């Protein structure tokens with residue numbers, strides 16, 4: 001597989017540091033507020049990368065992938081927000097993290113394998129800062145702050161492809177900062193009144209923002225690992241500083257840290273940056289009220305991950321109809337004539353697209369062509385089962401479930417309350433408040449229960465739904481549900 005590497009500016013072959021294994025680190029959220037759909041869409045890019053690598057990657061089968069993504073659960077914004085709400089910052093962070101993880105699951109996102117939190121990694125972070133100080137690349141101020149000495153790092157700017165002088169012109173001293181040089185950045189911040197703080201060799205304080213990712217990536221993925229991802233807005237200064245810290249800590253010139261730096265474009269709403277101040281933020285709950293997880297994913301995968309994504313109602317309508325086309329192709333046929341569809345060719349085209357820098361638009365084009373061929377085959381009374389299995393499999397690699405929602409209308413006349421109660425009793429998170437999405441969520445939980453061999457739970461879901469007038473029918477294309485008249 002080849003990926004565009006921001007560090008070298010080139011399309012590079014992904015050669016695992018350890019054969020058969022991939023370590024992936026993606027910068028996570030600062031949980032001072034609910035996450036919005038832009039965060040989810042960014043994460044969807046890496047979700048698809050992980051799914052693809054786990055499915056395929058080397059001739060012996062998929063890679064073993066370790067996916068790490070952090071939570072910055074101590075930060076200025078978090079402290080301010082908690083003060084406004086008269087809450088404990090950690091309690092606010094925990095509540096937002098819990099909500100975000102439920103939302104990720106509702107969106108069909110695979111939760112990262114390791115989700116470290118700053119407040120639980122303080123010793124690890126302090127250890128790395130000590131190494132940098134010992135190596136003479138950081139200094140301690142009289143006030144107890146620790147700064148990284150950027151001028152000690154000859155190749156500082158190598159990720160953003162700018163030199164120190166260019167970078168310095170855009171940086172200012174903040175009030176009260178006592179650093180030597182404008183680009184120097186804080187590794188440790190001395191405690192201010194009322195702020196959460198931890199003991200350190202430099203007095204009480206808390207870590208600067210950038211150091212956590214270097215320390216966590218190293219702890220969970222090793223000194224050198226395969227892919228580091230994040231939004232393009234993080235290239236400078238955050239990722240530049242992550243590299244600088246990791247290389248200064250190990251004090252090994254030319255030390256790689258992450259081999260490939262992968263950056264996703266930012267999500268815009270109707271051509272503008274999504275931000276609280278513009279009032280155009282779409283939060284996850286709102287998005288799921290309007291669109292299915294499949295439609296949101298289709299929208300994300302329809303454009304190249306490095307391009308900015310412009311979320312418009314028209315683009316979402318196109319995504320919804322794309323999902324309908326793929327889902328319709330899975331409707332059973334009963335023809336017995338030999339199939340004329342070359343499903344293997346589709347699979348190869350799909351792989352070729354994905355291997356070329358995660359070319360999801362081309363991979364989807366292969367699936368749409370296959371869907372058309374299936375529909376023609378059905379009309380011609382051909383046996384379309386193998387082709388449908390390929391479509392289902394490859395869609396699944398992209399994380400698309402293609403669950404038929406034809407029963408939505410019939411379900412609209414049912415009372416949503418008992419369904420919501422059932423979901424809540426079984427701890428199932430629903431993407432929307434309507435009966436259809438509750439049933440979908442319960443079915444999803446049932447699929448998971450069967451995978452986990454929790455037959456009792458799978459049965460409970462079936463019998464309880466049956467008692468509420470919903471019949472399940474298990475088939476090759478997954479489970480369909482219908483409402484009894």
Ligand SMILES: [Zn+2]
Pocket residue numbers: 026027028213238242
């Ligand atoms: Zn980071």
